[in-house]
Amino acid sequence: xxxxxxxxxxxxxxxxxxxxxxxxxxxxxxxxxxxxxxxxxxxxxxxxxxxxxxxxxxxxxxxxxxxxxxxxxxxxxxxxxxxxxxxxxxxxxxxxxxxxxxxxxxxxxxxxxxxxxxxxxxxxxxxxxxxxxxxxxxxxxxxxxxx
Ligand code: RTP
Ligand code: MG
Numbered sequence: 001x002x003x004x005x006x007x008x009x010x011x012x013x014x015x016x017x018x019x020x021x022x023x024x025x026x027x028x029x030x031x032x033x034x035x036x037x038x039x040x041x042x043x044x045x046x047x048x049x050x051x052x053x054x055x056x057x058x059x060x061x062x063x064x065x066x067x068x069x070x071x072x073x074x075x076x077x078x079x080x081x082x083x084x085x086x087x088x089x090x091x092x093x094x095x096x097x098x099x100x101x102x103x104x105x106x107x108x109x110x111x112x113x114x115x116x117x118x119x120x121x122x123x124x125x126x127x128x129x130x131x132x133x134x135x136x137x138x139x140x141x142x143x144x145x146x147x
Contacts, residue, residue: 001076001077001078002076002077002078002079002080002081002120002123003033003074003075003076003080003123003127004074004075004080004081004084004116004117004123004127005072005073005074005115005116005117005122005123005126005127005130005131006025006072006073006074006075006084006114006115006116006117007070007071007072007073007114007115007116007130008021008070008071008073008113008114009064009065009070009111009112009113009114009115010064010065010067010068010069010070011064011106011111011112011113012071012105012113012114013037013068013069013070013071014068015105017105017113018071020105021071021101021113021114022035022071022073024087024101025073025075025084025087028077028083028087029077030075030076030077030080030083030084031075031076031077031139031141032073032074032075032076033074033075033076033136033137033138033139034072034073034074034131034135034136034137035071035072035073035074036071036072036131036135037069037070037071037072038069038070038072039066039068039069040065040066040069040070041066042062042066044129044130045061045062045065045066046062047129048065048126048129048130049061049062049065057110060110061110064110064111072130072131074127074130074131074136081116081117081118081119081120081123084116084117085116085118086100087100087101088100088101088102088114088116089101089102089103090102090103091109091112092109092112093106093107093108093109093112094107094109096112101113101114102114
């Protein structure tokens with residue numbers, strides 16, 4: 001079954017909308033198979049966002065992600081990589097539709113509440129970067145045949 005890495009960024013934790021974000025994914029029908037609140041090190045932030053290391057905003061991005069704890073999750077479900085990105089909305093909140101997480105809660109491209117893996121390859125890389133194998137679970141949700 002497909003898995004993705006999703007993280008509520010420091011602004012989402014500070015604004016107390018972790019529960020709201022988790023709830024949206026649960027209600028959609030995705031299964032939480034791993035989750036933790038953590039303070040991100042500079043090394044982890046730089047590795048996570050390594051694809052952006054030449055971009056002018058890289059320093060600010062790393063400073064922001066390490067400024068306060070994040071809530072990291074691994075979600076599982078059909079097409080979860082693409083669906084989670086759709087539920088998050090466009091990167092820049094000025095373009096993200098109402099009903100999406102960024103569309104409903106964010107106004108600033110730098111503080112846009114949530115990260116989600118952008119491809120199957122990114123998801124695999126990010127899950128391995130953020131979670132140890134023993135932090136991930138496998139269990140049956142008995143209602144899953146309905147969704
Ligand atoms: P993310 O990686 O955080 O899920 O966001 P994304 O895929 O939608 O966007 P991406 O292009 O990967 O950019 C990563 C994060 O960098 C910040 N950003 N700032 N100031 C800027 O022009 C700018 N552009 C991107 C955003 O916070 C974005 O989420
Ligand atoms: Mg990205």
